[in-house]
Amino acid sequence: xxxxxxxxxxxxxxxxxxxxxxxxxxxxxxxxxxxxxxxxxxxxxxxxxxxxxxxxxxxxxxxxxxxxxxxxxxxxxxxxxxxxxxxxxxxxxxxxxxxxxxxxxxxxxxxxxxxxxxxxxxxxxxxxxxxxxxxxxxxxxxxxxxxxxxxxxxxxxxxxxxxxxxxxxxxxxxxxxxxxxxxxx
Amino acid sequence: xxxxxxxxxxxxxxxxxxxxxxxxxxxxxxxxxxxxxxxxxxxxxxxxxxxxxxxxxxxxxxxxxxxxxxxxxxxxxxxxxxxxxxxxxxxxxxxxxxxxxxxxxxxxxxxxxxxxxxxxxxxxxxxxxxxxxxxxxxxxxxxxxxxxxxxxxxxxxxxxxxxxxxxxxxxxxxxxxxxxxxxxxxxx
Numbered sequence: 001x002x003x004x005x006x007x008x009x010x011x012x013x014x015x016x017x018x019x020x021x022x023x024x025x026x027x028x029x030x031x032x033x034x035x036x037x038x039x040x041x042x043x044x045x046x047x048x049x050x051x052x053x054x055x056x057x058x059x060x061x062x063x064x065x066x067x068x069x070x071x072x073x074x075x076x077x078x079x080x081x082x083x084x085x086x087x088x089x090x091x092x093x094x095x096x097x098x099x100x101x102x103x104x105x106x107x108x109x110x111x112x113x114x115x116x117x118x119x120x121x122x123x124x125x126x127x128x129x130x131x132x133x134x135x136x137x138x139x140x141x142x143x144x145x146x147x148x149x150x151x152x153x154x155x156x157x158x159x160x161x162x163x164x165x166x167x168x169x170x171x172x173x174x175x176x177x178x179x180x181x182x183x184x185x
Numbered sequence: 186x187x188x189x190x191x192x193x194x195x196x197x198x199x200x201x202x203x204x205x206x207x208x209x210x211x212x213x214x215x216x217x218x219x220x221x222x223x224x225x226x227x228x229x230x231x232x233x234x235x236x237x238x239x240x241x242x243x244x245x246x247x248x249x250x251x252x253x254x255x256x257x258x259x260x261x262x263x264x265x266x267x268x269x270x271x272x273x274x275x276x277x278x279x280x281x282x283x284x285x286x287x288x289x290x291x292x293x294x295x296x297x298x299x300x301x302x303x304x305x306x307x308x309x310x311x312x313x314x315x316x317x318x319x320x321x322x323x324x325x326x327x328x329x330x331x332x333x334x335x336x337x338x339x340x341x342x343x344x345x346x347x348x349x350x351x352x353x354x355x356x357x358x359x360x361x362x363x364x365x366x367x368x369x370x371x372x373x
Contacts, residue, residue: 114364169297
């Protein structure tokens with residue numbers, strides 16, 4: 001099969017069959033991209049996952065762009081990214097219309113009452129995972145508290161919080177490194 | 186114009202969504218309030234539907250907000266906006282530096298970003314919690330309300346399931362069944 005249609009179909013399939021996003025998508029990406037198509041080595045995929053952690057955007061989109069670029073240049077990157085996003089776009093459009101038609105239904109309203117409580121539980125889980133992946137030190141806890149207070153109570157735009165905390169982390173790590181190198185001198 | 190507004194809003198959100206889609210809830214909420222796009226309850230429903238449909242959470246939520254505020258063109262504008270930043274950044278990384286994650290500057294920035302994302306998910310937890318438990322605000326007697334107790338029960342059950350690594354779709358399906366059962370059973 002030609003590369004471009006192959007890229008499109010493979011990533012369309014990845015977009016269509018992965019639920020929940022994030023790390024849940026990695027096993028399928030691995031099977032398709034490393035085992036079946038041999039577009040990437042396992043080690044390269046591990047690198048992409050690590051890169052995806054430190055760049056904005058969903059892992060699946062990052063992987064699609066990366067694989068597309070490596071195999072088919074800029075056109076490949078566009079085609080693969082389009083493929084991974086298109087299923088979401090189509091499914092959500094359909095659901096949105098269905099929601100419009102059924103939102104006054106009593107059963108649908110009760111269902112959403114329950115679902116909202118479950119979403120809160122999923123957010124708690126995400127909070128716990130992110131808390132565990134951050135470093136355990138006073139600096140880390142200070143940033144957590146500051147980000148929470150700024151966005152929850154002072155209604156600060158989260159973009160400024162992200163930029164501020166990133167800069168703060170950079171300055172802090174540079175300062176620590178200087179101190180460490182002074183200690184070893 | 187709504188399409189341009191949607192595109193640039195999600196371009197901004199897409200440039201700063203680290204650590205999975207959940208931190209994005211706080212950002213979308215901030216923008217939705219500012220632009221008067223949707224209510225908090227609608228936003229929570231979108232999170233649930235985005236979790237139960239294929240594709241990344243961030244892309245699904247952008248499509249949802251887009252379609253609700255600007256129809257199909259709105260969905261296209263929002264989705265393009267959310268994807269474009271990661272697309273461009275990965276292109277640059279794929280071309281220039283492959284040892285990106287080991288770079289000292291990147292590691293320094295991430296040491297500040299991870300706790301910040303945790304704090305922002307904390308904000309999402311608080312605001313969604315208010316929507317779930319006190320949909321019409323805090324008032325006397327709302328703690329003994331039947332719907333408050335049902336939501337608390339469903340939250341407790343689903344939280345245990347989430348921490349036991351049950352798949353999110355199963356959790357959401359069960360919560361819908363519990364909600365329907367409790368709603369009709371108690372005749373709310």
